[in-house]
Amino acid sequence: MTDTPPPSMPPAKPPPKSPPKSHGRKSVRPSLKPRQLMDSHPMLAHAWTAQVITLFPEAFPGVLGLSLTGKAMQEGRWQLDTIPLRDFGIGKHRNVDDTPAGGGAGMVLRPDVVGSAVEAARARIHRAAPILYLSPRGRRFDQTMARDLATRPGVTLLCGRFEGLDERVIEHYGITEVSLGDFVLTGGELAAQALLDATVRLLPGVLGNADSTEEESFSNGLLEHPQYTRPAQWNGHDIPAVLMSGHHGEIAKWRRARSEEITRARRPDLWATYEDTP
Ligand code: SAH
Numbered sequence: 001m002t003d004t005p006p007p008s009m010p011p012a013k014p015p016p017k018s019p020p021k022s023h024g025r026k027s028v029r030p031s032l033k034p035r036q037l038m039d040s041h042p043m044l045a046h047a048w049t050a051q052v053i054t055l056f057p058e059a060f061p062g063v064l065g066l067s068l069t070g071k072a073m074q075e076g077r078w079q080l081d082t083i084p085l086r087d088f089g090i091g092k093h094r095n096v097d098d099t100p101a102g103g104g105a106g107m108v109l110r111p112d113v114v115g116s117a118v119e120a121a122r123a124r125i126h127r128a129a130p131i132l133y134l135s136p137r138g139r140r141f142d143q144t145m146a147r148d149l150a151t152r153p154g155v156t157l158l159c160g161r162f163e164g165l166d167e168r169v170i171e172h173y174g175i176t177e178v179s180l181g182d183f184v185l186t187g188g189e190l191a192a193q194a195l196l197d198a199t200v201r202l203l204p205g206v207l208g209n210a211d212s213t214e215e216e217s218f219s220n221g222l223l224e225h226p227q228y229t230r231p232a233q234w235n236g237h238d239i240p241a242v243l244m245s246g247h248h249g250e251i252a253k254w255r256r257a258r259s260e261e262i263t264r265a266r267r268p269d270l271w272a273t274y275e276d277t278p
Contacts, residue, residue: 056159
Protein backbone atom coordinates (compact mmCIF):
# COMPACT_ATOMS: atom_id res chain seq x y z
CA MET A 1 0.00 0.00 0.00
CA THR A 2 1.15 3.54 -0.59
CA ASP A 3 0.19 6.86 0.99
CA THR A 4 1.09 8.82 -2.09
CA PRO A 5 -2.01 10.14 -3.84
CA PRO A 6 -2.32 8.90 -7.42
CA PRO A 7 -1.36 11.43 -10.08
CA SER A 8 -4.39 13.43 -11.10
CA MET A 9 -6.13 12.79 -14.39
CA PRO A 10 -5.48 15.08 -17.35
CA PRO A 11 -7.84 18.07 -17.60
CA ALA A 12 -11.43 17.42 -18.56
CA LYS A 13 -12.61 18.12 -22.10
CA PRO A 14 -16.15 19.10 -23.02
CA PRO A 15 -18.46 16.09 -23.38
CA PRO A 16 -18.48 14.40 -26.75
CA LYS A 17 -21.52 15.36 -28.79
CA SER A 18 -24.33 12.82 -29.00
CA PRO A 19 -23.69 10.48 -31.88
CA PRO A 20 -24.51 12.07 -35.20
CA LYS A 21 -26.76 10.19 -37.60
CA SER A 22 -24.28 9.84 -40.41
CA HIS A 23 -21.45 12.37 -40.25
CA GLY A 24 -18.10 10.86 -39.38
CA ARG A 25 -19.47 7.39 -39.21
CA LYS A 26 -18.56 6.15 -42.67
CA SER A 27 -19.92 2.67 -43.10
CA VAL A 28 -19.19 1.72 -39.49
CA ARG A 29 -22.03 -0.10 -37.78
CA PRO A 30 -22.22 -0.04 -34.01
CA SER A 31 -22.06 -3.55 -32.68
CA LEU A 32 -22.06 -5.48 -29.45
CA LYS A 33 -18.92 -7.29 -30.45
CA PRO A 34 -15.91 -5.40 -29.09
CA ARG A 35 -13.42 -4.58 -31.78
CA GLN A 36 -9.98 -5.94 -31.31
CA LEU A 37 -6.79 -4.16 -32.01
CA MET A 38 -5.98 -6.00 -35.19
CA ASP A 39 -9.50 -5.77 -36.62
CA SER A 40 -9.83 -3.68 -39.71
CA HIS A 41 -13.06 -2.01 -38.49
CA PRO A 42 -12.54 1.69 -38.00
CA MET A 43 -13.74 3.33 -34.80
CA LEU A 44 -16.90 5.42 -34.64
CA ALA A 45 -15.73 9.01 -34.90
CA HIS A 46 -17.75 10.65 -32.12
CA ALA A 47 -18.80 7.91 -29.75
CA TRP A 48 -17.50 7.78 -26.18
CA THR A 49 -14.74 5.18 -26.36
CA ALA A 50 -13.57 2.59 -23.85
CA GLN A 51 -10.35 0.75 -24.59
CA VAL A 52 -9.56 -2.22 -22.39
CA ILE A 53 -6.12 -3.78 -22.23
CA THR A 54 -6.68 -7.32 -21.01
CA LEU A 55 -5.39 -10.89 -21.14
CA PHE A 56 -9.04 -11.96 -21.48
CA PRO A 57 -10.70 -10.02 -24.30
CA GLU A 58 -13.37 -12.73 -24.43
CA ALA A 59 -14.68 -11.42 -21.08
CA PHE A 60 -16.03 -8.36 -22.97
CA PRO A 61 -18.58 -6.93 -23.46
CA GLY A 62 -19.87 -9.27 -20.73
CA VAL A 63 -22.71 -7.63 -18.82
CA LEU A 64 -22.06 -4.39 -20.70
CA GLY A 65 -23.63 -6.03 -23.76
CA LEU A 66 -26.97 -6.36 -21.92
CA SER A 67 -29.87 -4.03 -21.24
CA LEU A 68 -29.29 -0.27 -21.36
CA THR A 69 -25.51 -0.32 -21.83
CA GLY A 70 -25.82 -2.91 -24.61
CA LYS A 71 -28.57 -0.96 -26.33
CA ALA A 72 -26.52 2.24 -26.10
CA MET A 73 -23.58 0.42 -27.65
CA GLN A 74 -25.76 -0.76 -30.52
CA GLU A 75 -26.99 2.78 -30.99
CA GLY A 76 -23.38 3.97 -31.27
CA ARG A 77 -23.49 6.13 -28.13
CA TRP A 78 -20.34 4.41 -26.94
CA GLN A 79 -17.92 1.81 -28.25
CA LEU A 80 -15.68 -0.78 -26.72
CA ASP A 81 -12.29 -1.73 -28.01
CA THR A 82 -10.33 -4.58 -26.46
CA ILE A 83 -6.56 -4.68 -26.73
CA PRO A 84 -5.43 -8.26 -26.07
CA LEU A 85 -2.30 -8.19 -23.96
CA ARG A 86 -1.27 -11.56 -25.42
CA ASP A 87 -0.74 -9.91 -28.82
CA PHE A 88 2.23 -8.09 -27.30
CA GLY A 89 3.69 -11.16 -25.59
CA ILE A 90 7.32 -12.17 -26.03
CA GLY A 91 8.58 -15.13 -28.05
CA LYS A 92 6.92 -18.20 -29.44
CA HIS A 93 4.69 -18.56 -26.39
CA ARG A 94 3.82 -14.87 -26.24
CA ASN A 95 4.85 -14.62 -22.61
CA VAL A 96 3.40 -11.69 -20.74
CA ASP A 97 4.63 -12.30 -17.20
CA ASP A 98 7.67 -13.27 -15.19
CA THR A 99 8.61 -14.03 -11.59
CA PRO A 100 8.77 -11.15 -9.09
CA ALA A 101 12.15 -9.49 -8.63
CA GLY A 102 13.27 -10.21 -5.06
CA GLY A 103 11.33 -13.46 -4.96
CA GLY A 104 7.92 -14.33 -3.62
CA ALA A 105 4.73 -15.92 -4.86
CA GLY A 106 3.00 -15.40 -8.19
CA MET A 107 3.88 -13.68 -11.42
CA VAL A 108 4.14 -10.05 -12.49
CA LEU A 109 3.09 -8.59 -15.85
CA ARG A 110 6.19 -7.48 -17.76
CA PRO A 111 6.75 -3.76 -18.32
CA ASP A 112 7.86 -4.19 -21.95
CA VAL A 113 4.71 -6.18 -22.82
CA VAL A 114 2.30 -3.89 -20.99
CA GLY A 115 4.22 -0.84 -22.29
CA SER A 116 3.69 -1.89 -25.92
CA ALA A 117 -0.03 -2.40 -25.28
CA VAL A 118 -0.26 1.04 -23.63
CA GLU A 119 1.53 2.64 -26.61
CA ALA A 120 -0.91 0.96 -29.01
CA ALA A 121 -3.85 2.16 -26.91
CA ARG A 122 -2.55 5.73 -26.69
CA ALA A 123 -2.16 5.93 -30.44
CA ARG A 124 -5.83 5.10 -30.92
CA ILE A 125 -7.68 7.38 -28.52
CA HIS A 126 -8.09 11.10 -27.81
CA ARG A 127 -5.38 12.59 -25.57
CA ALA A 128 -7.96 13.73 -23.03
CA ALA A 129 -9.05 10.14 -22.37
CA PRO A 130 -7.24 9.09 -19.17
CA ILE A 131 -5.52 5.77 -18.70
CA LEU A 132 -6.50 3.98 -15.51
CA TYR A 133 -5.14 0.82 -13.93
CA LEU A 134 -7.72 -1.17 -11.96
CA SER A 135 -5.91 -1.95 -8.74
CA PRO A 136 -6.76 -2.56 -5.09
CA ARG A 137 -4.14 0.11 -4.22
CA GLY A 138 -5.96 2.79 -6.17
CA ARG A 139 -8.23 5.63 -5.21
CA ARG A 140 -11.70 4.26 -4.50
CA PHE A 141 -13.96 4.59 -7.55
CA ASP A 142 -17.05 6.68 -6.90
CA GLN A 143 -19.90 8.52 -8.58
CA THR A 144 -17.83 11.71 -8.89
CA MET A 145 -15.18 9.84 -10.89
CA ALA A 146 -17.88 8.24 -13.05
CA ARG A 147 -19.35 11.67 -13.75
CA ASP A 148 -15.94 13.08 -14.62
CA LEU A 149 -15.13 10.18 -16.97
CA ALA A 150 -18.47 10.62 -18.73
CA THR A 151 -17.47 14.18 -19.71
CA ARG A 152 -14.27 13.00 -21.41
CA PRO A 153 -13.91 11.46 -24.86
CA GLY A 154 -13.41 8.04 -23.28
CA VAL A 155 -11.01 6.04 -21.15
CA THR A 156 -8.31 3.38 -21.46
CA LEU A 157 -8.48 0.71 -18.77
CA LEU A 158 -5.64 -1.58 -17.89
CA CYS A 159 -6.69 -4.88 -16.31
CA GLY A 160 -4.09 -6.57 -14.15
CA ARG A 161 -3.78 -10.30 -13.48
CA PHE A 162 -1.59 -12.40 -11.18
CA GLU A 163 0.34 -10.11 -8.77
CA GLY A 164 -0.28 -7.10 -10.98
CA LEU A 165 1.94 -4.84 -13.10
CA ASP A 166 5.60 -3.97 -12.94
CA GLU A 167 5.63 -0.63 -11.07
CA ARG A 168 7.77 1.07 -13.73
CA VAL A 169 4.93 1.03 -16.29
CA ILE A 170 2.66 2.83 -13.83
CA GLU A 171 5.31 5.48 -13.13
CA HIS A 172 6.47 5.88 -16.72
CA TYR A 173 3.02 6.65 -18.13
CA GLY A 174 1.71 8.42 -15.01
CA ILE A 175 -1.12 5.90 -14.85
CA THR A 176 -3.84 6.55 -12.25
CA GLU A 177 -4.75 3.54 -10.10
CA VAL A 178 -8.45 3.05 -9.37
CA SER A 179 -9.91 0.53 -6.94
CA LEU A 180 -13.39 -0.87 -6.71
CA GLY A 181 -13.09 -1.36 -2.96
CA ASP A 182 -11.11 -2.98 -0.19
CA PHE A 183 -11.07 -6.53 -1.50
CA VAL A 184 -8.88 -8.43 -3.96
CA LEU A 185 -10.17 -9.76 -7.27
CA THR A 186 -8.23 -12.20 -9.43
CA GLY A 187 -8.18 -9.75 -12.31
CA GLY A 188 -9.18 -6.26 -13.37
CA GLU A 189 -11.86 -7.31 -15.89
CA LEU A 190 -14.85 -7.34 -13.51
CA ALA A 191 -13.69 -4.05 -12.02
CA ALA A 192 -13.37 -2.55 -15.52
CA GLN A 193 -16.92 -3.62 -16.36
CA ALA A 194 -18.27 -2.12 -13.15
CA LEU A 195 -16.46 1.17 -13.80
CA LEU A 196 -17.69 1.27 -17.39
CA ASP A 197 -21.27 0.44 -16.43
CA ALA A 198 -21.36 3.27 -13.88
CA THR A 199 -19.89 5.70 -16.44
CA VAL A 200 -21.76 4.72 -19.59
CA ARG A 201 -25.19 5.05 -17.93
CA LEU A 202 -24.35 8.75 -17.37
CA LEU A 203 -23.70 9.43 -21.08
CA PRO A 204 -26.39 11.48 -22.80
CA GLY A 205 -29.31 9.39 -24.01
CA VAL A 206 -28.29 6.12 -22.37
CA LEU A 207 -30.94 6.10 -19.65
CA GLY A 208 -34.44 6.66 -20.90
CA ASN A 209 -35.24 9.01 -18.06
CA ALA A 210 -32.48 11.54 -17.33
CA ASP A 211 -34.16 12.48 -14.04
CA SER A 212 -33.24 9.13 -12.59
CA THR A 213 -29.54 10.09 -12.43
CA GLU A 214 -30.44 13.32 -10.62
CA GLU A 215 -32.41 11.69 -7.84
CA GLU A 216 -30.49 8.49 -7.27
CA SER A 217 -27.98 7.67 -4.53
CA PHE A 218 -24.88 9.93 -4.34
CA SER A 219 -26.09 12.46 -6.90
CA ASN A 220 -27.17 14.95 -4.21
CA GLY A 221 -24.82 13.67 -1.51
CA LEU A 222 -27.50 11.41 -0.02
CA LEU A 223 -28.52 7.77 -0.35
CA GLU A 224 -31.81 7.20 -2.11
CA HIS A 225 -35.18 7.01 -0.35
CA PRO A 226 -36.97 3.62 -0.33
CA GLN A 227 -38.88 2.65 -3.50
CA TYR A 228 -42.21 0.81 -3.78
CA THR A 229 -44.41 -0.51 -6.57
CA ARG A 230 -47.61 -2.48 -7.03
CA PRO A 231 -49.30 -4.39 -5.47
CA ALA A 232 -50.41 -1.77 -2.94
CA GLN A 233 -50.57 -4.44 -0.28
CA TRP A 234 -48.12 -7.34 -0.15
CA ASN A 235 -47.93 -9.99 2.61
CA GLY A 236 -49.75 -7.59 4.91
CA HIS A 237 -47.39 -4.67 4.18
CA ASP A 238 -48.80 -1.46 2.76
CA ILE A 239 -47.06 1.13 0.61
CA PRO A 240 -46.65 4.28 2.77
CA ALA A 241 -49.90 6.25 2.42
CA VAL A 242 -48.25 9.51 1.40
CA LEU A 243 -46.92 7.86 -1.80
CA MET A 244 -50.48 6.94 -2.75
CA SER A 245 -51.84 10.43 -1.97
CA GLY A 246 -50.97 12.04 -5.31
CA HIS A 247 -49.72 15.07 -3.35
CA HIS A 248 -46.41 15.85 -5.05
CA GLY A 249 -45.17 18.35 -2.47
CA GLU A 250 -45.78 15.95 0.40
CA ILE A 251 -44.21 13.06 -1.53
CA ALA A 252 -41.05 15.08 -2.22
CA LYS A 253 -40.85 16.07 1.46
CA TRP A 254 -41.31 12.46 2.59
CA ARG A 255 -38.65 11.20 0.19
CA ARG A 256 -36.17 13.86 1.27
CA ALA A 257 -36.73 13.00 4.93
CA ARG A 258 -36.25 9.25 4.34
CA SER A 259 -33.12 9.94 2.27
CA GLU A 260 -31.64 11.99 5.09
CA GLU A 261 -32.61 9.45 7.73
CA ILE A 262 -31.04 6.53 5.83
CA THR A 263 -27.88 8.45 5.00
CA ARG A 264 -27.41 9.57 8.63
CA ALA A 265 -27.90 6.00 9.89
CA ARG A 266 -25.84 4.13 7.29
CA ARG A 267 -23.19 6.54 6.11
CA PRO A 268 -21.97 8.99 8.72
CA ASP A 269 -19.19 9.98 6.29
CA LEU A 270 -21.65 11.09 3.58
CA TRP A 271 -23.88 12.68 6.20
CA ALA A 272 -21.05 14.82 7.60
CA THR A 273 -20.19 16.14 4.12
CA TYR A 274 -23.86 16.77 3.35
CA GLU A 275 -24.35 18.74 6.57
CA ASP A 276 -21.24 20.83 5.90
CA THR A 277 -22.36 21.70 2.37
CA PRO A 278 -24.18 25.04 2.30
N1 SAH B 1 -0.94 -8.28 -5.66
C1 SAH B 1 -1.93 -7.24 -5.82
C2 SAH B 1 -3.29 -7.82 -6.18
C3 SAH B 1 -3.34 -8.39 -7.56
S1 SAH B 1 -4.93 -8.94 -7.95
C4 SAH B 1 -2.07 -6.49 -4.51
O1 SAH B 1 -1.93 -7.09 -3.46
O2 SAH B 1 -2.34 -5.27 -4.54
C5 SAH B 1 -4.84 -9.06 -9.71
C6 SAH B 1 -5.46 -7.90 -10.46
O3 SAH B 1 -6.83 -7.81 -10.15
C7 SAH B 1 -4.90 -6.53 -10.16
O4 SAH B 1 -3.75 -6.27 -10.92
C8 SAH B 1 -6.05 -5.62 -10.53
O5 SAH B 1 -6.04 -5.29 -11.90
C9 SAH B 1 -7.28 -6.48 -10.24
N2 SAH B 1 -7.91 -6.11 -8.96
C10 SAH B 1 -7.89 -6.85 -7.83
N3 SAH B 1 -8.58 -6.26 -6.84
C11 SAH B 1 -9.09 -5.12 -7.35
C12 SAH B 1 -9.88 -4.07 -6.82
N4 SAH B 1 -10.29 -4.06 -5.55
N5 SAH B 1 -10.21 -3.04 -7.62
C13 SAH B 1 -9.78 -3.01 -8.90
N6 SAH B 1 -9.02 -3.98 -9.46
C14 SAH B 1 -8.67 -5.02 -8.71
